[in-house]
Amino acid sequence: MIKTRGHRILVLAAFAILLASCQSVVVRVDTIPSNTPKNQPLYITGNFNNWDPGDERFQMQLNPDSSYTITLPAGFGTVEYKFTRGDWTTVEKDICGYEIDNHRLTLGEQDTVSNQIESWNDLDPVNCPRLTIIIDSLPKDTPPEETIAIAGNFNAWNPDQNAILKKDSSSGKYALTIDRVPGIKELEFKVTRGNLETSESDEFGNIIPNRKVQFGVKDTVRLSVGGWVDKPTEKKSNRVIFIIKELPRSTPVGDDFYLVSNLNDWTPGDRNFIFQKDRNGRYFFPFPRKKKILEYKITRGSWSTVEVDKYGFEIPNRVVNLQEKDTVMISIGGWKDRNYPSDRELTIVLGDLPSSTPLDADFYLAGDISGWNAGRNKFRFEKDSHGSYFLNIPRGGHMLTFKITRGEWSNVEVDADGSDIENRLLFYKDTDTAVIRVQNWKDRPPLEIDYVTLVIDELPSITPSNAEIFLAPDFNGWDPEDRKLIFNKLPDGRPYITVTGRNKGFEYKITRGGWETVEVDENGNTIPNRSITYGFSDTVFIKVQKWRDFGGRY
Numbered sequence: 001m002i003k004t005r006g007h008r009i010l011v012l013a014a015f016a017i018l019l020a021s022c023q024s025v026v027v028r029v030d031t032i033p034s035n036t037p038k039n040q041p042l043y044i045t046g047n048f049n050n051w052d053p054g055d056e057r058f059q060m061q062l063n064p065d066s067s068y069t070i071t072l073p074a075g076f077g078t079v080e081y082k083f084t085r086g087d088w089t090t091v092e093k094d095i096c097g098y099e100i101d102n103h104r105l106t107l108g109e110q111d112t113v114s115n116q117i118e119s120w121n122d123l124d125p126v127n128c129p130r131l132t133i134i135i136d137s138l139p140k141d142t143p144p145e146e147t148i149a150i151a152g153n154f155n156a157w158n159p160d161q162n163a164i165l166k167k168d169s170s171s172g173k174y175a176l177t178i179d180r181v182p183g184i185k186e187l188e189f190k191v192t193r194g195n196l197e198t199s200e201s202d203e204f205g206n207i208i209p210n211r212k213v214q215f216g217v218k219d220t221v222r223l224s225v226g227g228w229v230d231k232p233t234e235k236k237s238n239r240v241i242f243i244i245k246e247l248p249r250s251t252p253v254g255d256d257f258y259l260v261s262n263l264n265d266w267t268p269g270d271r272n273f274i275f276q277k278d279r280n281g282r283y284f285f286p287f288p289r290k291k292k293i294l295e296y297k298i299t300r301g302s303w304s305t306v307e308v309d310k311y312g313f314e315i316p317n318r319v320v321n322l323q324e325k326d327t328v329m330i331s332i333g334g335w336k337d338r339n340y341p342s343d344r345e346l347t348i349v350l351g352d353l354p355s356s357t358p359l360d361a362d363f364y365l366a367g368d369i370s371g372w373n374a375g376r377n378k379f380r381f382e383k384d385s386h387g388s389y390f391l392n393i394p395r396g397g398h399m400l401t402f403k404i405t406r407g408e409w410s411n412v413e414v415d416a417d418g419s420d421i422e423n424r425l426l427f428y429k430d431t432d433t434a435v436i437r438v439q440n441w442k443d444r445p446p447l448e449i450d451y452v453t454l455v456i457d458e459l460p461s462i463t464p465s466n467a468e469i470f471l472a473p474d475f476n477g478w479d480p481e482d483r484k485l486i487f488n489k490l491p492d493g494r495p496y497i498t499v500t501g502r503n504k505g506f507e508y509k510i511t512r513g514g515w516e517t518v519e520v521d522e523n524g525n526t527i528p529n530r531s532i533t534y535g536f537s538d539t540v541f542i543k544v545q546k547w548r549d550f551g552g553r554y
Helices: 002-021
Strands: 023-031 043-046 068-075 078-084 103-106 112-116 130-137 149-152 174-179 186-192 211-214 220-224 239-246 258-261 283-288 293-299 318-321 327-331 345-350 364-367 389-394 399-405 424-427 433-436 451-458 470-473 495-500 505-511 530-533 539-543
Touching: 023 078, 130 186, 470 495
Parallel strands: 023 112, 130 220, 239 327, 345 433, 451 539
Antiparallel strands: 023 068, 043 078, 078 103, 130 174, 149 186, 186 211, 239 283, 258 293, 293 318, 345 389, 364 399, 399 424, 451 495, 470 505, 505 530
16 A cells, blocks of 8 residues: 555656646747848747748737737747748848757746847848958068958057958958957058058059948948058059950951940941051950959950850940959850851850869750760760860751750759759751750759748639648659648748758648649640759749649649
């Protein structure tokens, strides 16, 4: 009998401890940044709601004292959380706008937990107590071992040991982080080589005004030093010389060349801007030095004869700062009216490649012409003398269908969000050379994240106002009405949902609760599965064109 009573006492004690630990907790936000938009809701998100950043169930309550509170569900263990204004683009950051660790609390230890939000991801920090100055470039005549230091109102204009910038050995850039001095809201300073007698100047050696930047508005300032007051340069010419150093072989003999710019109203045959020929046969034009950024192109007298690249494609305006240059050398790739395409071959050129591209990568064209072989050597791109990748393909048939790979379908090109792209189409008769720009590779996500927020930017106008929108993915067996995967709504009414940690990604479609209401294309036809690979973007924007039950067909 005594043993039974003791056993009951132990059970009751354990149950009492269990009840004490299984309790709810009030999470409180006492302060938010002063630049927080008015009337925007505040959300808490964490491991208790699958890190959904705009879960309506976890919108915090605004109190009369301007604080925000919410009571978390009762439970056990450790809670991790962060605050947002509705999606991951508005997540909280530290006082200088940098990433922070998750907040943590243990249920049962406290009744109320207070927090302060210091800044938002989408807004400039307003109370950063420090400022980092980075010097991207110094004058060429800067002595290599000289000390580079800041003199300013934070150190009584005395560039002491605490004001010396450290040099990065890999980039060659100089950097210094300055803590805000009490009472100083604006940093006023100059760059020096150790004292004010060796302070920075403009490129002509003239004294420049003090630099100024406010604390709290930015956390990093990048600048370039033009010159030093104790090292004046020789006075520059009052003209900038433009020289054409290379012309296309197709250039007609005897044609004149014109400089066309934003300073002559883009007149393509202005005789006041015609190039002259020097004794060495080079064409030059002396342009007056001005405090201007010049945008320009070269023509042979009309827009039909404007310069293009070597493949015949239009080029962006050339740009030069007329204060920084003495001589501008120009190489012209081709002329718009003198582009002669070959009838026998089509050239495909890889233009921009993702920064994540491996240095030793090979590139292949995989398409109907190669039997959709992802790594066929016959269709491997070659590298020209300028470092560009190209592939010559015999002309044939009507249209080429293809994608670019690095040798396997696992590393095929994808779009900016990491989603599969539609096959590229190229009509043989349309061009001699096509430039392809690859946005991303399927196996090389640039970010280390395992979540994504899907936002539906556009729904069919016929969508019922009270319709529930569902995510139908492969990871739930393609269930079109899984109530755990219903889209929530952003403050502006757009549906959104956050998905976390499903292998490397997933395939999906959008429905209104059944396959009879699944999304279709603008013609009512079935669309391919959408796909997501984690690591390319934290937010993906979607447009739903039609619903199967409203104008679609099976």
